[in-house]
Amino acid sequence: MKALLAAALLFASTAPAxxxxxxxxxxxxxxxCPLGYVNTLGTTCVSPIYYEVAPTNGKACKEGWMNISAGYCKKKKGPLGIL
Known part of the structure; x- marks a missing residue:
């Protein structure tokens, strides 16, 4: 049981990019703000949908990701790779 708890804590503490x-x-x-996000008129953008996003850092998006503008890429999902 302790090993399972330790593994769960380790998994929860490692955040993907x-x-x-x-x-x-x-x-x-x-x-x-990027596509799908609303400007809060501050320093953040919000969306009613959970998107898997990553900053572009001035580079092209990785394979399997699409540029959604404003310095972000979104992971492609679904059969057409767009949702």
């Missing part, structure tokens, strides 16, 4: 997020910070140098 991209997470499904409802609220994200605006990327440096961007005043707008």
């Amino acid at each position: 991209a997470l499904a997020q409802k609220e994200i910070p605006k990327s440096e140098g961007h005043d707008q």
Whole structure:
């Protein structure tokens, strides 16, 4: 039981590079929010849907990801790879 608990804590403490997020910070140098997010008129953007996003850091999106503007990429999902 202790080993299971330790494994669960270890898994929970390791965060992947991209997470499904409802609220994200605006990327440096961007005043707008990416596609699917609403501007809070502050430093964040919010969405009613959990998207798996990652900052572009000025580079092209990785394979399997699509550019949603404002410095972010979204992981493609679904049979058509768009949802």
